[in-house]
Amino acid sequence: MPDASPVVPADRTGPRVFEGTPLRTLDEDALLARVLPLYPTGPDLQVPPGDDAAVVATSPRTVATTDTVVLGRDWLDEWSSGEDVGHKVVAQNLADVAAMGAVPTGVLLTLVADPEVGLEWVLDHARGVARACRDARVAVLGGDLSSASAGVVMVSVTALGRLDVDPVLRSGARPGDVLAVRGELGLAAAGLLLLQQGRADRHPDAVARQRRPRPPLADGPAAARAGATSMLDLSDGLARDAGRVARASDVVVEVEEAALAPDVDRLREALGEREARDCVLSGGEDHALLATFVPGGLPAGWRRLGSVRARRAGEAARLLVDGRPVTRPGWDHFTPGG
Amino acid sequence: MPDASPVVPADRTGPRVFEGTPLRTLDEDALLARVLPLYPTGPDLQVPPGDDAAVVATSPRTVATTDTVVLGRDWLDEWSSGEDVGHKVVAQNLADVAAMGAVPTGVLLTLVADPEVGLEWVLDHARGVARACRDARVAVLGGDLSSASAGVVMVSVTALGRLDVDPVLRSGARPGDVLAVRGELGLAAAGLLLLQQGRADRHPDAVARQRRPRPPLADGPAAARAGATSMLDLSDGLARDAGRVARASDVVVEVEEAALAPDVDRLREALGEREARDCVLSGGEDHALLATFVPGGLPAGWRRLGSVRARRAGEAARLLVDGRPVTRPGWDHFTPGG
Numbered sequence: 001m002p003d004a005s006p007v008v009p010a011d012r013t014g015p016r017v018f019e020g021t022p023l024r025t026l027d028e029d030a031l032l033a034r035v036l037p038l039y040p041t042g043p044d045l046q047v048p049p050g051d052d053a054a055v056v057a058t059s060p061r062t063v064a065t066t067d068t069v070v071l072g073r074d075w076l077d078e079w080s081s082g083e084d085v086g087h088k089v090v091a092q093n094l095a096d097v098a099a100m101g102a103v104p105t106g107v108l109l110t111l112v113a114d115p116e117v118g119l120e121w122v123l124d125h126a127r128g129v130a131r132a133c134r135d136a137r138v139a140v141l142g143g144d145l146s147s148a149s150a151g152v153v154m155v156s157v158t159a160l161g162r163l164d165v166d167p168v169l170r171s172g173a174r175p176g177d178v179l180a181v182r183g184e185l186g187l188a189a190a191g192l193l194l195l196q197q198g199r200a201d202r203h204p205d206a207v208a209r210q211r212r213p214r215p216p217l218a219d220g221p222a223a224a225r226a227g228a229t230s231m232l233d234l235s236d237g238l239a240r241d242a243g244r245v246a247r248a249s250d251v252v253v254e255v256e257e258a259a260l261a262p263d264v265d266r267l268r269e270a271l272g273e274r275e276a277r278d279c280v281l282s283g284g285e286d287h288a289l290l291a292t293f294v295p296g297g298l299p300a301g302w303r304r305l306g307s308v309r310a311r312r313a314g315e316a317a318r319l320l321v322d323g324r325p326v327t328r329p330g331w332d333h334f335t336p337g338g
Numbered sequence: 339m340p341d342a343s344p345v346v347p348a349d350r351t352g353p354r355v356f357e358g359t360p361l362r363t364l365d366e367d368a369l370l371a372r373v374l375p376l377y378p379t380g381p382d383l384q385v386p387p388g389d390d391a392a393v394v395a396t397s398p399r400t401v402a403t404t405d406t407v408v409l410g411r412d413w414l415d416e417w418s419s420g421e422d423v424g425h426k427v428v429a430q431n432l433a434d435v436a437a438m439g440a441v442p443t444g445v446l447l448t449l450v451a452d453p454e455v456g457l458e459w460v461l462d463h464a465r466g467v468a469r470a471c472r473d474a475r476v477a478v479l480g481g482d483l484s485s486a487s488a489g490v491v492m493v494s495v496t497a498l499g500r501l502d503v504d505p506v507l508r509s510g511a512r513p514g515d516v517l518a519v520r521g522e523l524g525l526a527a528a529g530l531l532l533l534q535q536g537r538a539d540r541h542p543d544a545v546a547r548q549r550r551p552r553p554p555l556a557d558g559p560a561a562a563r564a565g566a567t568s569m570l571d572l573s574d575g576l577a578r579d580a581g582r583v584a585r586a587s588d589v590v591v592e593v594e595e596a597a598l599a600p601d602v603d604r605l606r607e608a609l610g611e612r613e614a615r616d617c618v619l620s621g622g623e624d625h626a627l628l629a630t631f632v633p634g635g636l637p638a639g640w641r642r643l644g645s646v647r648a649r650r651a652g653e654a655a656r657l658l659v660d661g662r663p664v665t666r667p668g669w670d671h672f673t674p675g676g
Contacts, residue, residue, distance in 0.1 A: 046399060046505075047438075047505050047507065051438065051505075051507050051508055051509075051570070052403060052433075052434040052435075052437040052438050052508070052569075052570055052571050053401045053402055053403035053434050053435055053437075053438045053440070053497075053499070054401070054402050054403070055399050055400070055401055055402075055438065055501060055505050056399070056400050056401075056402060057398060057399060057400075058396040058397070058398060058399065058400040059396070059398075060395060060396060060397075061384060061393050061394070061395060061396065062393070062394050062395075062396040062400055062498065063391045063392070063393055063394075064391055064392050064393075064394060064444065064446055064479045064480060064496075064498060065390060065391035065392070065446070065480055066446040066447075066448055066480055066481060066482050066494075066496060067482050068448050068450055068482045068484045068494070069484075070450060070484050070485070070486055072487065073484065073485060073486070074484070095390075096390040096391050097390075097391055099390040099391075100385075100389065100390050100391045100393065102391070106402065108402055108403070108404040108496050109404075110404055110406050110494050112406055112408060112450075112492055112494075141402045142402060142403055142404055143404060144404050144405050144406045144494070146406045146407075146408050146411065146412070146492070147408070147411060148408055148411070148490065148492070149410065149489060149490060151487060152486065152487060152490055154450055154484070154486070154492070156404075156406070156448050156450075156482070156494045158402075158404060158446050158496035159391075160400065160402060160498075161391070163393060167384075167385050167389075167393050169385065169389050170389055170390070171389075231390075232389070232390050233390050
């Protein structure tokens with residue numbers, strides 16, 4: 001996260017985290033009575049939240065994943081409303097479910113917050129969660145509320161999905177496969193950069209993508225049915241995530257830079273050539289899907305980015321862009337500068 | 339949580355949270371490489387953590403629940419080792435799964451920590467998680483790591499379970515049913531009180547129960563098969579949790595104080611009569627199971643505490659102990675003094 005002074009763009013809506021009625025003025029039941037009615041049920045919910053646990057209809061195989069966002073690390077209050085934050089943390093978890101080839105069925109949600117956080121922000125956040133769940137026909141299966149020390153606000157989501165096909169792993173790419181993407185590259189990172197620079201008005205679509213990613217959820221199971229050999233959610237950027245596919249599959253993944261031209265074109269005017277290319281290659285949080293298919297097997301809506309080949313003698317499993325390695329490191333949670 | 343000066347009991351083991359090698363000196367992959375091998379797989383794990391999501395074998399119905407613990411609120415570093423904390427947060431989640439009548443199959447685990455937290459504490463914590471999971475034949479399905487501001491350490495667990503019978507809800511108690519418990523009452527609260535008073539040596543079993551609860555997981559599904567009409571995990575104390583059963587089922591739950599004598603007896607010498615009774619009636623974190631059965635239907639190991647009757651005209655659905663209401667309020671996450 002940036003240390004530049006935040007600038008509030010005109011389109012920021014919703015209460016700030018510490019505005020309004022402090023949570024400490026409500027007891028837990030009163031807070032739940034406000035929040036729970038906002039959450040959707042879904043077609044698979046059999047016992048709703050409120051008992052020891054919820055019950056959800058499942059197939060013989062269930063997919064499960066979890067992801068957490070922290071105020072000041074994963075979002076800044078100046079740039080993202082509660083609704084944005086709620087939408088995003090759900091969307092990024094559902095993208096991981098879809099990237100296995102599964103259909104999302106439910107989420108569990110934990111809010112750990114300073115008691116000075118405003119009820120209004122919490123309700124705004126719940127509306128974002130609800131909208132992202134409703135869009136995906138996913139139920140809120142439960143959650144937890146806990147208080148935390150001054151300034152701390154974090155949201156943790158676990159998402160479940162129903163797997164009706166074999167799971168598509170990142171380790172399944174084979175020499176000869178085509179590498180393809182479903183969705184745009186670099187928009188979310190460009191949006192973050194513009195927010196950091198106080199120039200959100202230069203590319204509203206990019207800023208919107210940063211705030212509320214829209215992963216192509218239905219395309220995950222569809223790709224699985226179409227025979228995708230590997231697949232993952234692009235959360236950490238093409239360079240890092242395609243490198244993961246290469247290493248997990250023990251192959252070399254070759255991206256053709258020309259295939260990235262539409263993505264770079266989309267960002268060039270707002271960012272300039274160098275930053276646009278950096279966002280497309282290394283920018284995270286797009287939550288597009290990256291997959292490999294046998295040649296000729298691309299489902300509708302997918303775009304070819306390159307191909308997969310065997311490692312040569314002594315060559316590492318890795319990503320190459322027009323034959324060259326990508327050196328930008330990506331980012332990390334615990335090390336400084338990460 | 340108490341504000342008394344903490345006293346370190348002699349049996350505290352394991353590194354303190356902020357001792358040793360700070361997390362900031364490792365990158366995320368290096369940290370995962372240390373932690374993940376500690377976690378058990380289980381019979382139901384089909385795709386382990388490391389891809390976008392894990393895959394777990396499920397029945398047509400899956401139970402899901404989540405619970406979070408925060409340093410300084412839910413545990414004190416002076417009293418609980420990382421292994422204690424890891425064991426406890428898993429056990430309390432699995433207890434919720436069992437209380438639905440389900441068999442726990444997997445957990446997802448999130449650690450949000452100040453980068454100054456020591457690797458040694460994290461590994462100690464992972465060993466506690468692993469042991470609690472292994473004891474229950476439960477897999478670690480995944481997790482997330484995130485950094486947080488100074489002093490913040492929290493662990494969030496989501497637990498999943500396989501439901502092979504109809505779920506047992508807290509709303510199913512019927513007039514004429516017998517109220518029963520599987521497990522002891524008040525031990526965990528007594529352990530907390532003794533830790534607060536610096537007298538942990540007065541009742542090591544109670545202190546051990548506070549640090550590492552051992553919910554009777556197999557008795558949840560067994561009670562469901564035996565026809566339990568309602569069931570819940572005793573996490574917030576008999577008074578509060580039995581009151582929940584009464585309200586959810588719209589009945590009056592009558593506890594006979596004489597039935598609590600074995601629990602009070604167990605604590606009287608260490609705590610005195612009044613505190614012992616308070617712990618048994620209102621102390622949380624025992625993670626025993628509370629259930630109702632038709633008369634004559636108690637499975638082995640369950641102990642009768644009282645009975646269920648219909649509300650009289652104008653009477654509220656509530657808990658009565660020897661005919662009298664219990665006024666102690668229990669505790670709450672966001673309100674002061676909670």
